[in-house]
Amino acid sequence: MLIPFRKMHGLGNDFVVLDGREQPLPLTPARITAIGDRRRGVGFDQLVVLEPAPEGSDVFMRIANPDGSEAGACGNATRCVASLLMAETGRDRVTIRTISGALPAEALPDGLIQVDMGPPRLGWRDVPLAREADTLRLPLALGPVSGPAACSMGNPHATFFVKDLAAIDPAELGPMLEHDPWFPERANIGFAQVLAPDHLRLVVWERGAGLTLACGSGACATLVNAARRGLTGREATVSLPGGDLRIAWREDGHVLMTGPVATAYRGEIEI
Numbered sequence: 433m434l435i436p437f438r439k440m441h442g443l444g445n446d447f448v449v450l451d452g453r454e455q456p457l458p459l460t461p462a463r464i465t466a467i468g469d470r471r472r473g474v475g476f477d478q479l480v481v482l483e484p485a486p487e488g489s490d491v492f493m494r495i496a497n498p499d500g501s502e503a504g505a506c507g508n509a510t511r512c513v514a515s516l517l518m519a520e521t522g523r524d525r526v527t528i529r530t531i532s533g534a535l536p537a538e539a540l541p542d543g544l545i546q547v548d549m550g551p552p553r554l555g556w557r558d559v560p561l562a563r564e565a566d567t568l569r570l571p572l573a574l575g576p577v578s579g580p581a582a583c584s585m586g587n588p589h590a591t592f593f594v595k596d597l598a599a600i601d602p603a604e605l606g607p608m609l610e611h612d613p614w615f616p617e618r619a620n621i622g623f624a625q626v627l628a629p630d631h632l633r634l635v636v637w638e639r640g641a642g643l644t645l646a647c648g649s650g651a652c653a654t655l656v657n658a659a660r661r662g663l664t665g666r667e668a669t670v671s672l673p674g675g676d677l678r679i680a681w682r683e684d685g686h687v688l689m690t691g692p693v694a695t696a697y698r699g700e701i702e703i
């Protein structure tokens with residue numbers, strides 16, 4: 433079956449976006465992995481499939497990692513899908529439903545897209561962790577990093593705060609930490625350096641994908657974890673290898689993520 437796709441990205445976190453709203457797409461984990469191959473396929477950090485809108489939303493967004501696993505959240509892809517729906521409908525506010533909940537998005541006058549990523553979930557069962565622990569500081573250490581804070585933004589995140597990001601190797605530490613027994617569903621692993629009370633630098637090893645140029649849900653989780661630790665306030669710029677996101681943890685508990693979107697190209701693919 434030959435279908436059109438879009439290649440989009442948010443700060444270089446790249447996505448193949450497929451439209452399954454008219455008819456269900458026959459995707460299997462093996463086919464998803466094949467499309468994600470950067471030499472033999474198209475390549476992506478996440479595959480996003482648009483599905484018919486549940487009541488009260490404009491679309492259902494299904495998210496898959498290149499290893500074929502399903503993800504409950506993807507901040508950068510949510511902005512991309514929001515911009516597609518805004519172009520389709522002419523509206524500047526849309527709501528995207530994922531397996532983790534409904535995410536309202538808004539186009540800002542400066543061209544950026546803001547998504548309400550909902551409240552973080554901070555309990556150990558929410559992340560989830562393998563056993564009861566204080567999610568503010570887990571008794572987990574590997575080489576030069578230790579004591580991560582964990583939370584769920586609809587997907588599991590652990591954030592290691594380090595003095596100097598340049599002194600650690602996320603590509604070496606990430607895969608081992610992603611699969612650590614503390615995380616029964618694996619986890620996205622963030623390595624963060626506090627530059628100022630309103631500025632963080634972040635590199636994320638994404639579950640099922642590896643190192644990416646940006647991770648929207650990871651930026652939200654990192655700001656939440658930094659604020660819980662008293663390392664920052666509740667609003668910060670998070671600088672990722674691909675660029676900056678603005679993150680605010682509102683007093684009502686919701687996390688707002690603001691950043692750009694782009695379409696790289698369109699094509700057709702056999703699925």
Ligand SMILES: N[C@@H](CCC[C@H](N)C(=O)O)C(=O)O
Nearest residue numbers: 503506507508587647648649
């Ligand atoms: N790119 C992401 C998050 C991707 C999902 C993740 N790999 C998972 O399995 O949870 C983002 O922008 O949030």
